[in-house]
Amino acid sequence: MPRIKKLLVANRGEISLRIMKTAKEMGIKTVAVFSEADRLSPHVKFADEAVCLGPPASAQSYLLGEKIIEVCKELNVDAIHPGYGFLSENADFAKKVSDSGLIFVGPSPHSIEVMGSKLAAKQAVGKYDIPLVPGTEEAISDIPEAKKIAKKIGYPILIKASAGGGGKGMRIVENESEFEEQMDRAISEAISSFGDGAVFIEKFIISPRHIEIQILGDQQGNVVYLFERECSIQRRHQKVIEEAPSSVVTPKMRKAMGEAAVGVAKACDYYGAGTVEFIVDDRLNFYFLEMNTRLQVEHPVTEMITGKDLVKEQILIAEGNPLSFSQEDLRINGHSVEVRVYAEDPKNNFLPDIGTLNTYRRPQGPGIRVDDGFEEGMKIPIYYDPMIAKLITHAETRQGAIERMISAIEDYQISGIQTTLSFCKFALKHEAFSSGNFDTKFVEEYFKPEVLEPEFSAEEKELLAALAIEFYENSNSGTKQKTELTGEKEKSAWRKRLN
Known part of the structure; x- marks a missing residue:
């Protein structure tokens, strides 16, 4: 059984650093790769060795699979961990890694390929008793035939790109009159984004929730599920807040969803860490959506409630070890919440806000975890996803985890750029979130x-009023007509402004 002694992380930022920390605890040497834009990043400094791949653009650096493999050979690397994004779900890259005699810390190329196509995934799980959203089982381009199917399913329907993700190549059709236009748009966007114009039709679930199941499988055929994550707070079809467990999932539903997820994994002979995503309707019926054949951004909430290090498990599985625990060994311990700290302006349609982290101070304390890849004074590059960090809290109860998160957000000091922290605080304090009565349309x-x-608190308002008056008096020190009454009027006016 091969043992990994040196690991290259084919990624950047917070996920590279997070993987390397576990590798270090396991006594594994690490190699970082980086673009010219990331030369001073913490993951580069933390690694035992680091190699520059090229210019900032991903296509000239982090997506250069063959160059990354060459680096591994030059530095006697045993294995590659792809993290998430970039090459993590690239079946061709995974195959080239294996063909080069290296260990790919992830699933087989076959599993990645099958689950990388939504249509192929639906066909693969068809022989298992897994609920599927009503729709076509194959790609469809014949518009008259597609119209017939849509009418049979019932509007509203969803046209989706088979190779899609992140909301691209996806169109909601409310009625037959707009079907052709939306079909053309979906196909065009699918070709533009993925080089694959295959689309299929599904019933559009009204008031959906996005709930996913974390699974782990070894190379001996054992698969377990590590419970669910609620990921319904999204903007632009991308998650911003996640929690585990979900506030609406009952023990019976959890078992059913978990067993369905295990069935999905077995349908493609899956091993490693993976996530099976489900869409849940307003009656809590769940339907298979897709499988992500990699580590998820939101994996920390699962780690917090199970006590399992998912990266460690990934590495052990990649070495050929059987799972060290069974389904019966897993328990849910408390509740965990994660917010993604993006360099985005929530007041301006969540547009990226690139700049310098003039102030950057992390919150600390019991039950608080920060996974990040930046330091104070660093610039946020324009070339990559604008996520700065993931802020995670854990407590005995859901309300406790939420309250701890709100306090942690207030303690997180970031200046120089706009972030999603203010939006996350708003969402966490909203009655719909606290009650658990929300869906993907929250935003x-x-x-x-x-x-x-x-x-502002009452004390802050008083202080601001006093500072405003002091500024007023200093700027008008030469004016003799000023009286104490004027000062009181100004103070009163500032109080009204602040209220």
């Missing part, structure tokens, strides 16, 4: 930019 139903106006 469009409850969020408006004006709700993020600054909040």
